[in-house]
Amino acid sequence: MPKTSSEAAAMGRHSTLHGPTMGTRWSATVDTDSRLDLAALRVDLAAAVAQVDEQMSPWKPDSDLMRLNRAPVGTWVDLPAETLEVLDSALDVQGLSAGAFDPCVGDLVDAWGFGAVRDAPDAAAIRAARQPRPPTGQGGLELERSAGRARKRAPLQLDLCGIAKGYAVDRMVAVLQRHGVRHALAALDGELRAVGRQASGAPWAVALERPEAGLRAVHGVIELDDLAVATSGDYRRFLRVGDARLAHTMDPRRRAPVNNAVASVTVLARTCMHADAWATALLVAGPDEGLAMAQGMGLDALFLLRRAEGLVELGLGRLGESAEPANG
Structure with missing residues (x-):
């Protein structure tokens, strides 16, 4: 239910806290009142994401x-x-x-x-x-x-990059909730999770990036209310081998980089950890197996596929009607 005008005014501050982590940046946009100690909140948020990095980073030899x-x-x-x-x-x-x-x-x-x-x-x-x-x-x-x-039980080399950032966002949300925050949006790279709605009663509007290398453009907008969203794609880090685009995400079945028609997959879930992991899984699975897998699991997912005629959207669940197009 939307806030009344007096409630919204009492919680009218719109503050953004941010900092570096995991080769990117974390941020938290908070609607709150003047009683919240933003400096203490920022310290605790930074500590939460730093702990995940220190524990699960494949880039830190002592993790x-x-x-x-x-x-x-x-x-x-x-x-x-x-x-x-x-x-x-x-x-x-x-x-x-x-x-x-x-x-x-x-x-x-x-x-x-x-x-x-x-x-x-x-x-x-x-x-x-x-x-x-x-x-x-x-x-x-x-x-x-x-x-x-x-x-x-076997000579394995583990890598949690397909799930740890989402988990870090969940840890940020836990910090926000401990500080009594009821209206916030936590983000780390392409993983985001909303705490409630904005104080005004409006959902949090999140941009879905257009999956084109070298271009930071908005493809559409997704509205979040106590939900997490994560996107995995082939357009940020990749190799070109001939005409093929080989994504930095690995296909463990083929033992090679992902190379299929999926440009990106966006998943909604209650936790960002699960949204992150399933976005990776569906990207790897590809357009046919991935779509069947998402249907079987009852996932809210949006596939952007590369076709000869351009990008094609396939959405399921709450993303079945795709993301709301961006103006312009």
Whole structure:
């Protein structure tokens, strides 16, 4: 229900807090009253995203994720509860997506020059990464969340880039709620989550980017009310091999970068972690399998497909009528 004019006036400040993290920036747009300590809120938001980065970054050699990657097969590694939560969710989406989402693609990411090891593809590393490997998922990684530990059952290299940013947004929302904020929009790169509506009663309007390399243009607008949204696409980081555009996202089934007709996938969910992971899974799955997967899971998803006639939209659930076109 929209706020009355007096309520909206009492919560009329519109403040944006932001800072650097994970090679990009986080931000929180807050509608609140003058009693909120914005300086303290900013400190706590920055600490929340920094903790996720310190625990799950494949770029930080001393992160908890990299400790697990370096550990010998069969050795238990003590991990924070947050890292175990994300690993557990990643394995869950891996199973539900028939392997389209896979946290065990760190070797592929590095071999193709998208990780911390090298900045260009390496033919020998690619050949090694494409060799048959033992099954992953629960068979390759064992979690004991009650004991706060995990161990690899196979020589895996984990990468949580397809889910950790969404989780960081969820941690930001938890901070906002602890501070008593009821109207806010938290964002980190292409992942966003709304806390309620704006104080005026209007939903939060979020721009859906047009999936064209080198062009920052709005394709449409999505309205959020206590929902999260995440987009995965092939247009920000990619390689060109001949006429093919190879996205930085890896297809674990083909053991190669994504190369299909999907320009981007946008997913709505209650948590940003799940929106993030499913957007990645559907991008990897492609236009046919991905659409069937989204329908089977009852997901709210919007596919933008590259066709000879241009971009084609396919939407499901609350995105079934696609994003509202941007003016102009």
